[in-house]
Amino acid sequence: MLTEKQVVELLETIYDPFLKKTFKETGAIQEVKINKEKGLVSVKIALAKTGTAEQLQVQQTVVQRLKDAGASSVGLRFAQLPFEEERTTNEPIYLAIASGKGGVGKSTVSVNLAVSLARLGKKVGLIDADIYGFSVPDMMGITERPVVRGEKIIPVERFGVKVISMGFFVEDNSPVIWRGPMLGKMLKNFFDEVEWGELDYLLLDLPPGTGDVALDVHTMLPTSKEIIVTTPHPTAAFVAARAGAMAVRTNHEVVGVIENMSYFESKTTGEKEYIFGKGGGQKLAEELQTDLLGQLPLGQPDWNDEDFAPSIYGEDHPIGKVYMDIAKKIIAKLR
Incomplete structure (x- = not known):
């Protein structure tokens, strides 16, 4: 069964579709919980914007990575990044x-x-x-x-x-x-x-x-x-x-x-x-x-x-x- 550290390592290279930065750079992975009996991995991820088509693409990527790595099921919650993080990004x-x-x-x-x-x-x-x-x-x-x-x-x-x-x-x-x-x-x-x-x-x-x-x-x-x-x-x-x-x-x-x-x-x-x-x-x-x-x-x-x-x-x-x-x-x- 995956550990919390392994889950973070699997997901931290994914990019926030709006900020063009990795999850590691934005601190997007806010919570990881493992239920070994059920093989369930629960993750809370913060994006610059939620409720978008881009969020759905991120969801599919996260679920696929975790299942490929051995998770039986994946629970996923999304939150919005704090305004400060979104504001300080260098948008050209x-x-x-x-x-x-x-x-x-x-x-x-x-x-x-x-x-x-x-x-x-x-x-x-x-x-x-x-x-x-x-x-x-x-x-x-x-x-x-x-x-x-x-x-x-x-x-x-x-x-x-x-x-x-x-x-x-x-x-x-x-x-x-x-x-x-x-x-x-x-x-x-x-x-x-x-x-x-x-x-x-x-x-x-x-x-x-x-x-x-x-x-x-x-x-x-x-x-x-x-x-x-x-x-x-x-x-x-x-x-x-x-x-x-x-x-x-x-x-x-x-x-x-x-x-x-x-x-x-x-x-x-x-x-x-x-x-x-x-x-x-x-x-x-x-x-x-x-x-x-x-x-x-x-x-x-x-x-x-x-x-x-x-x-x-x-x-x-x-x-x-x-x-x-x-x-x-x-x-x-x-x-």
């Missing part, structure tokens, strides 16, 4: 990067904004939530894959940013041919099955538009903030307004608008050419009643063959400096 700021259409540089903005926040000393994670059009690993020059430790996936770290992407789980750039419900399940796994550790910011590079993944993010992360990326062209800004309107209707705060490809500046003359027009970002920001966080010119990052990351701008690069200014504005705005 969720920041979704969205756009109304593809091709406006949303993923480029996502990776450089994540790197800029990390350069400012923040603990940053990045989810490549564009399941069909994943590109973050290639943009950041990531060649390694995540590893599995226990029941958790350990994200790959690059430039101080922890990264997870669908691109890590397909071979040879194979296409992902899934229907909508599968996308939501994969996105949920990126939250639940990845060991993010302590983060200040968790950025999500969303697919363009207002489809299934964007809707799932709005449902899973009701406190998520959003940044809308557009180009200065009136049509791009018009389409991007739909993504912003979706955020507003689902009570997500739009932190601001970033205008990408604002102009091309000649290295010879310093003259600016507004190839895609002017004013789209400012107009969109006014329409969404938010700030224009920055205007990013066209320009190529400086490539380093020894440490290749084709889309990451150096901290001293003119465009890299714009990203740093945008990151500082975001930190100040969300403080």
